[in-house]
Amino acid sequence: MDKFYHSVRLDPALCRGCITCIKRCPTEAIRVRSKKASINKKFCIDCGECIRVCPHHAKQATYDRLDTMNQYEYTVALPAPSLYSQFNNLDDVNIVLNALLCMGFDDVFEVSAAAEMVSEATRQYISDREEQLPLISTACPSVVRLIRVRFPSLIPHLLPLNPPVEVAAILAARKAVKKTGLPREKIGIMFISPCPSKVTYVRAPLGTEKSQVDKVLAIKDLYPRLLASMKSVAGEDYPSIGTSGKIGISWGHSSGEASGLFTENYLAADGIENVIRVLEDMEDQKFSNLKFVELNACNGGCVGGVLTVENPYVAEVKLKRLRKYMPVARSHMEDDETDSVKWTSRIQYEPVFNLGNNMMESFLRLNQAERLMKKFPGLDCGSCGAPTCKALAEDIVRGDAGETDCVYYLRENLHRLSEEVAVLADDLHSKDKNSQDTLNTLKEYIRRISKEMSYLDSRDEEENEK
Known part of the structure; x- marks a missing residue:
């Protein structure tokens, strides 16, 4: 993998x-x-x-098509809590769950129910390990991967528990095998996801060797067909099959996970830029007395995923209204289910941002990059194709770019070269009256340089107008 x-x-x-x-x-x-x-x-x-x-x-985003259901004899849908927030005037999750069955799924297992089990396990883990606090949520795969490559000192603070989607997949697979008697490979566990990071988790999981999720479907792909099925279900006497309460449903939006821990000593941040700021502050040990840190890469939490259809802030309000009359929790971890929650492998630091293969080489290249940065204007304009001047300097020392990729550096060099050629041409003309061909060549070179500089100047004017 x-x-x-x-x-x-x-x-x-x-x-x-x-x-x-x-x-x-x-x-x-x-x-x-x-x-x-x-x-x-x-x-x-x-x-x-x-x-x-x-x-x-x-x-x-890469995800699986809905017709992959046909690859299995028995399919189980794992709806994310954020799925419930995509529909107007929804007051009962059972409408959605029964609509999934009408669509062709053989069974459903709520990820929000597994979330309540993870919340229960997290409360216990926090009470047993006061010395490791604060703990960082591992529910968002993008955050975990960010810490793995950029914040190695925070890896020991990661909560070593599977995300709810994995717990739901493990329990749903066991239930399906027991119920049908089919071999595991003929059963399809299909997660309905709000974001592409869950696809990455399934293909290359962290914290476990292999994910029990077989396919990942996008909420936006499922939405039209599910909406039609919900309309037909709403007019019938549908059974109550929901198994989650307020805690599980709340995982769909920012601070929902932390609220299920029954503690006020937590921090919740959403939006990847805010997440990075929090992690940098944690690395600098700026926080004290925190027990838990919940971080979501998407604005608003999972309701803000790019595979959803509803505005994240409207979706958050819908979830809060939906959970209003729900019980606090309806799912609890049984003794024979505790193994589904714990990580089976540890996360290792991946130094992908290092400039060299060893410390000495990294320091040498870092010094080289710092010298290059002094040549650049420090505008971080992005015209070179890199996001910042620092990033361009690092690309250069890696061998992926050149100094002349910087438009401002190139213009400065062209101006200087043009002046030097002009001085040389005048000097040549005064010393040797018979070198007319050489002089004409130099003048043509000056004309071409001036043309190139004019192009760069006009390009700058266009960028400023934009």
């Missing part, structure tokens, strides 16, 4: 080489070269921010 698999893809045919994505990527994983963007898979954490901001829809 590729440990740097990522579910965010680029369609070169749609990319126009604008620099919107490179300015918003939190890990500086995107570069624009030869008028096309490219994604460095070692840096990418699949937060989906580039999908959200790309004006040309060149960034796309």
Whole structure:
């Protein structure tokens, strides 16, 4: 399995080489070269921010098609809590759950029910390990991957418990095998996801060797058919099959996970830029007396995922209204289910941002990058195809770019070269009256340099107008 698999893809045919994505990527994983963007898979954490901001829809998420249900004899749907927030005037989750059965799924297992079990296990884990506090939630795969590559000192603070989707998949698979008698490979466990990072988790999981989720479907793909099924279910006497309460449903939006821990000593942040700021402060030990840190890469939490259809802030209000009359919790961990919650493997630091293969080489290249940065204007304009001057300098020492990729550095060199050639031409003319051919060549060179500088100046004017 590729440990740097990522579910965010680029369609070169749609990319126009604008620099919107490179300015918003939190890990500086995107570069624009030869008028096309490219994604460095070692840096990418699949937060989906580039999908959200790309004006040309060149960034796309990879997920499974709905017709993959036909590959299995028995299918189980795992609806994310954020799925319930996509529908207007929904007052009973059982409408959604029964609509999934009408769509062709053989069974459903609520991820929100598994979330209540994870909340229960988290409360116990916090009470047993006061010395490791604060603990960082591992429910968002993008955050976990960010810590793995950029914040190695915080890895010991990661909560070593499976995310609710994995717990739901494990329990749903066991239930299906016991109920049907079918071998595991003929049973399809299918998660209905709000974001592409869950696809990455399933393909290359962290904290476990292999995910029990077989396919990941997108909420936006399922939405039209599910909406039609809900309309038919709403007019019938549908059974009550929901098994989650307020705690589980609340996991769909920011601070929902932390609220289920019954403590006030927590911090909740959403939006990848805010997440990075919190992690940097944690690395600097700026927080005290915190027991738990909940971080979500998407604005508003999972309701803000790029595979959803509803506005995240409207969706959050819908979830809060839906849970209003629910019991606090309806699912609890049984003794024979505790093994489904714990990690089976540890997360290792991946130094993908190192400039060298060893410490000495890294220091040498770092010094080289710092010297290069002094040549650049420090504007972080992105015209070179890198998000910042620092990123360009690092690309140069890695051998992925050149100094002349900086438009301002190139112009400065052209101006200086033009002046030097002009001085040389005058000197040659005064010393040797018979070198007319050489003089004409130099004058042509000066004309071409001046033309190139005019082009660069006009390009700057266009950028300023934009």
